[in-house]
Amino acid sequence: MQERVPLTEREVNRDLLRPVLTTPLWWWAAVGVLGLAASAGLGSALYLAINGFGVTGYNRPVMWAFLLVNFVFWVGISHAGIMLSAILRLTQAEWRRPATRAAEVLTIFSLMTAAQMPLWHVGRVWRIYWVFPYDFGRGIWPNVRSPLVWDPSAIFTYLTSTILFVYIAMLPDIAVIRDRATGWRQGFYGVLAMGWRGTPRQWHLQAVAGILLSAIILPIFVSVHSIVSWDFGVAIAVEGWHATVFAPYFVIGAVWSGVAGVITLMALMRWLFKAEKYIRAEHFDGLGKLLSVVGIGWWFFTLMEIVFSLYSKEAAEVSFRTLQMFTWPYNMLFILFFLTGFVFPVTLFLSRTVRHNIAAMFWISIFVNIGMWLERFMIIVPGLMRKQGLTFTWGSYSPGATETILVGSTFAMVALGLLIFSKFFPLIPLSDAKEGEVLRHEIQVGKVKVPAIIREA
């Protein structure tokens, strides 16, 4: 296990600014590959926009499928990112330090990616501005009673808040880069740093801002995934969707998948940026413990959703659940979802040995998100297949190449965004790492020295 070693400010700068100030060969290669994959997705999206939905596998009544499954998936990832950061800041958890920035930035890129999905899904992407109260000329305003207008308002609020939160928290780090950069980069970071000098007042405001903004953003986080769940919950015609449990169920599912996403990212950062001194086994241990509780909580909601829907024994509901859980190929997907989304991760997260094994944590976090992607698919597609009451109007869905490429490329888009961000700004906050060193002390208890952290009240 990697032990914590004392570091000077100069060492922290050197280690954490290395990805910003130097560009290894692998970075260019990764950007090239991810850029190609993202371009393929963009090409698919344009092909879809030009030729219409006939090129996809969408067919009545399954008109929400891969694109909206992916929308809910990325919104979920984005939510836990900032949730994790905000809760760890509010509780002043000492192990938050290397995790907060990565979580916040993951939120930004996954939310941007998520926001694309409905954009392409509406078909006429050039009319997307209709969701905003803008069309003064015609006098036709967006119908605020539609959940499809609630989503943009929630996502806009969340994205704006997160970007500003990240920027404000990053001011001291930008000043460090400004002091080290030369040429045009010095001017660029100089403007972004806004003249930060590190006075006690500025540091104090940073601390207050972290807590205050976290406290404001947490309710936004809860509201956004609740609103996304209401896209489904208020649709009374679809079995399996019209459930009051959906808002908390979606929120806890988002935490489950999003924190797993943060584990994936932290493991990659540790390996790619050689951040072993900053991202240590104890951080994965903390995240693993948190996730074992969240995973069990999320599964409780999943069970509630299934049990209460079947309790009334309504024919339509029974038919839908039979399709979802016992009919090929959905039974196979359901088993895969159950194993990867719950059984494997929760069982393994309970083991301390596994929580301290970073490679294992990386792969388990991937499993969680395979399961969570399938969960959204299992809610949306089988639900819509049984949307109509008459059996001759039932339908099915087989994904086409267009939406499959587009969905696959979204993973490249998020990774590309994170990689480019890491070239301009540090993914581990320098000021947090330095504060950890300032407040770090060891006290003698009997014959051992143990770490003691002093903290302002």
Added chain:
Amino acid sequence: MADTSILGLFSNVDTAVVGADKLKEAGFEDFEVLTGSPYPEGAFGEKPIKHKLFVFPIIGAVCGFTVGMLLTAGTQLAYPMVTGGKPILSLPPMAIITYEGTMLGAVLFTIVGIIFESRLPRPRLGLYDRRITEGFIGLMVTSSEQRIGRAEQALKDAKATEIKSSARAGA
């Protein structure tokens, strides 16, 4: 006569605290501490920091709430569409969008408040040293030319690694 600034650089927190004490003994209470790390409040004997940041999110929330209400009510009244004989103004969706507006207003005003209360943006850095973000601690005093010599002597007595002056730097 224009004031002059001097910046004393200290290599660690203990010598910087001695420097701060010496400055106080020499009659300089209003000096600035510049650090690359957040130290606990009062670590250098500086005065407690007062601010009004908590007012900003409240004002922002009120503004956001008002805009949200006006937007949702206004758009429904501007295109009155009766659905199922229900009232034109549908409160649940208004509550959702107004809630988001309220929170957005609170965040935006908080950000403005943080920048304002942090005394940013500052177009010119003034007397500064890049070593501050490497672990050095800067104590900066601004005073008249007659008095600044005493501050410089205090910093020298505290064994400052280097003392920079705005007069010498031409700042």
